[in-house]
Amino acid sequence: MSEIEDVIKVEGLTKVFNHSLTAVDHINFSVKRGEIFGFLGPNGAGKTTTINMLITVLKPTSGKAEILGKEIGKQANDVRYSIGVVPQEYTADEDLTGIENILLCADLYGIPRSIAKKRAQELLELVELTKFEDKKIQTYSGGMRRRLELACGLINRPKVLFLDEPTLGLDVQTRTATWNYIKTLKKEFGMTLFMTTHYLEEADSLCDRIAIIDHGKIVTIGTPNTLKDSLGGDIITLSIQKDTDITTLIKNVQHVKEVKLENGTYTIKTKSAEITAPLIIEALRKEGQVVTKLSLTKPTLNEVYLQYTGKSMRDAADENKESAMAQRAMMRRAH
């Protein structure tokens, strides 16, 4: 069997709700085998709608998407067998135990009990929940629940794993731990990952490529570094001992794009701070200037995100945390 390079291929995918609300508007992208693909965007930008179409829960209004060469609309069932889903919500049943929940997931894929039990044990071991497998989910912490969702999402040995906000509402330690589990599992099963997250540092360090969606359209796509470079480069800030204006001097240094002087501090824009900074220092040294302060700033994904969506990520993340909290409160009330 020839391996398909583009594990996920999306062409002109569109979803219109109630004939009026265009949630996803002719988006195109592809995800390569073995990639970790990050899907970012503000709340209501169309992330969830896109993911729901890809996992065959929603039917697209127009356009098409293929997963491992199978069309999500026409060959939905083939797609379902080859994907795993780790939803944003905690979907495990609180009244059931860990192992019961995993076996239920296995049943939904029609996996025979004997195989399901073996896989469940393996997965519980991988996410370190073996000790708690006979405990009801009610007694699990947030991190444990996430891990259980992960295990459930992997029970059918998916080739593509969809993770919707896998670390939402977790503390820093648990988030890091959860990502370690995800990375281990990815290596173990050689999967392609498609994930959404609101934590941009996570996306930056984990994702091979990132797409940012806003108002139903993909506004930019690329590796984290390309995206950051596209902002026009790094920033060097420096101060000197003497009280003389050296703006023109700096401006004449190779690679320098822009210089601004404010309160005795020079802010310099350049493509690559590592290359330009030594050149500037060299030029200043020749003029007998002594640098007292120097810092290099690489643009973060935050800046990229803000550039393209014009919204602060903080608000979006907080909003989402609130809804997650409301959801948990709701779940408690259900009992």
Next chain:
Amino acid sequence: MSDEDSRVSKSKIHGLWALTNRELKKWYKAPVVFILTLVQPVLWLGLLGNSLNMSSLFSSSSFTFPPALASQFTAEQLATLQQYISSLGNSVMQGVFGTTSYISFMAVGMIVFTALFTTMFSGMSVVWDRRLGFLNKALSTPVSRSAIILSKVLSATLRAMFQASIILLIAIPFGFTVGAAFTPLNILGVYAFLFLLCIGLSSLFIAINIRSRNNETPMAVMNLLNMPLTFASSAFFPISNMPSWLQAVASVNPLSYAIDGCRQLLINDTINYSNLLIQYAYVGIFALILASVGIVLSWRYLNK
């Protein structure tokens, strides 16, 4: 390859049973919920059955002869008169309720009433499955869409049938007596009624709930349905004694047919087989129509 193995073994029943079992486990594995479902009928029978006890109304203990009347008879004659009146009361009970024991009459109404409630709550659990993300998760797996809906119908039906058995058992110490026409085989007939009724009702309630993101709207709709379904039926009082407009409502209510059928099978002294047949047919057609409409509506929604 193991992945291929699992695909071969896929069967519709496998997923359906897993989802049904999930619902049932949530019920019988939660001791509080389980015990409450058993306590509830005790309360209903104990409180409503005894406070509304029609049989005592028609018994000699509920009246005394006025002194002017009593003085004209000897004590012996009075006792005979009292007996006559009592037996007259019994025959009124027999004529109106089809049994001399109101508890027996009501217990049968109760089992159908419980079926209504169980199916209603099962319908509401769809909203929770949606809100908590389980529905989406299940939809992303190859499990058949109809299994997702049918599991709700099936689990509600099984629960209602179990609860019906418990109600009847609990009603015995309260004075439940079976009619002369009763044979153990009739229990199966009662289950058949409950099965059909529950399938119809839970399909209806699931269709009402599945589109809703909140609990409030379907709750209001179901509360609205609940009142006429319960009280414009023969659950607690015979239809024949209702005003004609109410009779008109009650006589199209499928609950009445199921209840009357169950009463024939359990507490009546004679069974009118042609009526029984009509009752089965009515409840059966009701189930068929609602199940097809409900399942088609839900299925269409899940495939949107």
